[in-house]
Amino acid sequence: MKRIFFAISAFLCGQTVAATTQHIEFFESKIRPILAQDRYECHSVVTKQKGGLVLDSRAGLQAGGESGAVIKLGDPSESLLIQSIKHQHEDLKMPKGGAKLDDKVIADFEQWIRDGAVDPRNNPPTKEEVAKETDWKSVLERRKQWWAFQPISAQPAGKTIDDYIDTELAKQGIPAAPLADEPTLRRRLSFVLTGLPPSADKSVDALLASPAFGEKWARHFMDWVRYAESYGSEGDPAIPYAYQYRDYLIRAFNKDVPYPQLIKEAIAGDLLARPRIENGLNESAIGIAQLRMVLHGFSPVDSLDEMVTFTDNQIDTVTKAFQGLTVSCARCHNHKFDAISQADFYSLYGIFTSTHPAVIDVNAPGTGDAIRAELKHLKAKIKSQLVDEWLKTTPKSEAAADPAETQDGFDELQWTAQGIAKTDAGEFAITDAGLRIYPGGYFSDLISSKDRAVLFTKRFKCPEGTLWFRVAGNGGVKAKYVVQNYPRTGTIHKAVVLKDEKDEEFKWRPLELDFWKGDEVFLQVTTAADM
Template identity: 30%
Template sequence: MTDSRIRTLFVTLLSCLCLLAGSRFCAAEPLDFQRDVAPLLKQHCLVCHNKRIRQGELSLHSQQATLHGGESGPVVDPGDPEASYLLDLITPSDGVAEMPREAPPLSEKEQAVFRRWIKAGAPWPEKLELEPPLLWSLKPLTQPAVPTDVKSTAEFSIRNSIDAFIASRLQQAGVPPAPPADRRTLIRRLYLDLVGLLPSPEEVEAFVADTDSGAWERLVDKLLASPHFGERWGRYWLDMARYADSSGYLGDSMRPHVWVYREWVIDAINEDMPFDQFSIEQLAGDLFEKPTVDQKVATGFHRNTLKNTEAGVDLELYRTKEIVDRVNTTGMVWLGLTFGCAECHDHKHDPISQNEFYQLYSFFNNADESTVKVKRDWEEQEYQEALAGWQPDYDRCQAELKAFEKADLTEKQRAEIDKILKGYKRSSDLKKLEPFYQTKKEGWDKLSAKLGKLLSTQPKAPSTRAPVFSERTKDRRETFVHVRGVYNRPGDKVSPGTPSVLPDLQLYRYSTDR
């Protein structure tokens, strides 16, 4: 075989190998920013260096920001990887890299992507801005597709979509389904799940004996209609609302009427209140055009903060602590975010800047604590029943008092007697009656003691005043960033607002709608 034929065969063979192995074998595949570089920036960098949060004054959300650099100057020198500070930061020494901080170093393949990108001139699509990956709580809800690759078996009957998901996961894990529970076990599980109580022996026997196909559904409906359902499941919400019957701290003073908010939560769950309404009424029930008493009561959600009622405390310090707690609780309960870090600095992991923390703070900074009078039928009924048991004894005592009255009492004097009796608080108040009665007469001391005992046990009319939270309409407070979280070190002034990762809110009355 001649040399020319050998060369031709070699070139042909090499071409075939290139086609079989793909273009990467013959030449490096062109780098694509959105496919190769952007995912690495989002995964490893943008949590701390984005449009809102710029640790070290560095943002990598856009080409302009990346080339501008941060406190240490430019981090990317297009076309010169060796002169680019970014590569120094991500290249590990003894297995440890400066960036990403508190995370494993980038792999050699990932480092190579950044090196190739910089060497190619750090190309970046025009006007493209990158956002850090959204947390699960900020992503839109999606409806997962019901698995269709599963079928009922002798061991597991698929009766609904939930069964299909369970069967699919069991198959993936190679786990056989548990055997069906007997009816005694089922009713115990259902009672404990829905109302937190065990069924009575009679209820168990009735369910075991009821073999009708609708027995289970009827039992579920019965328990969902039980007031105990709201009591059982309201506990979880009350935990998130940091509900307590006392104020905390060393004094730990009682909150006598905070139970009205607890009652509202239980009733809302039992009435199957839609969650958006449930949320709005607790955060802004006072802002309805004509709020009902119950809508005002719902704002008691933010009256559950710790409250220092001890003498001599710095009132402004503890007021700010309460507002910080309200911001943090709102973030955790409704957004699934921990805001606490952003009180002192930009949040490292969640998309919340310190400035945004105090924008939220501004909402609560212009709301005041107050109370609203509430009437509950059961309270009035208990009062009337107690009064009916007390009144006959009091009427008899009043009749006995007639024998001790001084002669010729005027209407004005009788009105004064009624005023003294109605305003009775302590035994010494009875001395105010002496000008109108013959106190030296035999039997007065005994009757006076009897009267004092009766008055001290007189049922009190309901006077429940629920703690509520309402918009401040006058003398509105200005809000400033607290430098390093110190309440009396004001920084930049901020206006009410929500984190930029959320949709904008509309203006309402005095400020952005709470």
């Protein structure tokens, strides 16, 4: 008790030092904002008084807390307040559970104590004043002023980095190292630019032109977006065509594609009005592949929880990689530190969950058109020669009934078709097995069996009962329901898989839906290898 009494007495005596206008201005500009921003929530007469400490008035600072006086005038190093904000005591850290204050802010507190800890706050704040300082609107406005959220301004060219290094070396009394010789410089450049040991005859331009340059720097980008070639969990299934994304990044770095363009492609590359077309590929569309590189559990029974988890991962990855912000920390509440609201998180959540996980065609528009035109011409010639035999063998009753029935089902669920054509009964395809005549419907191989196709519906609430698909196909065609954007099939996520010749006959094929009643689903039919 004597020690505590002495410390408080020293504080009270020190307060008799005249408070100059300069001292008051220093407190109001440097100290009070920090106390209001980070301390009133835990140490105020109208909120909480953790450790018995109140920091919202001069009287509260003078009284100290359960651990004794918090300030020793003129001696910051012996002041418990400084020790706490420096995190020197594990149990007395301020802010509790938060990051340590910037060194500059801590230095301001030390200067304040050296100058007598002048505090003009005669009375504690009212409940309304504390609420105004601590509500989300005020916190958000303060955080918006941080340097990281200010517009970038053009800065005049300053000194070279060597000037700064030489200045700091001189302050420390350290002599500068001698200039590196040419072989040493070549070796350093080689490792920095390509990650490989140098070849003595290569110049910097040759190193930049090396494919290894793109390979090395693509790895950095792949780390940002947590590149993976499998989904993890039981079975660790492969992510379709993940290597295409790796190669896309290597090409982008070797072609010096601007960073803003890479960001656009990573978020919405398939939607760009002017995509980047190179060597017959829509390069921009490949950029969104990183959104598929998430963990998928094995047959999750709670598909909504699964979707929330992998969508949160998408948001976390994109915002950390391209904004340097932990937006996912605002999933359950407004962000504790940054200028990010819970509404911001769910705005992004709505965007990401509005998409369909799928494999898309990244061939440039018009790819293969000349070959398709020639195939259509040849097909027309074949048709003219086979027309008589064709009319004898086409099942007319089936031809008459199918189109209306197929179209009704197509319209009811608002199907969207990609790479697929509607045709009336009697159309034919030339396959490896010979001539095949089709009833009315939607087909992907009327010109070539190598064409890909995807059919999918709008989302709807899953009913109970049985889902019936009337489909035909071969080689791995899948007809399935997709629950809450979960793209895999397995124990409880069922699919109709058409593998061989016996599946080329149109049949009604069932899938039970009772387990998923009430979940949001859409239906999807894809050609082989398009999952």
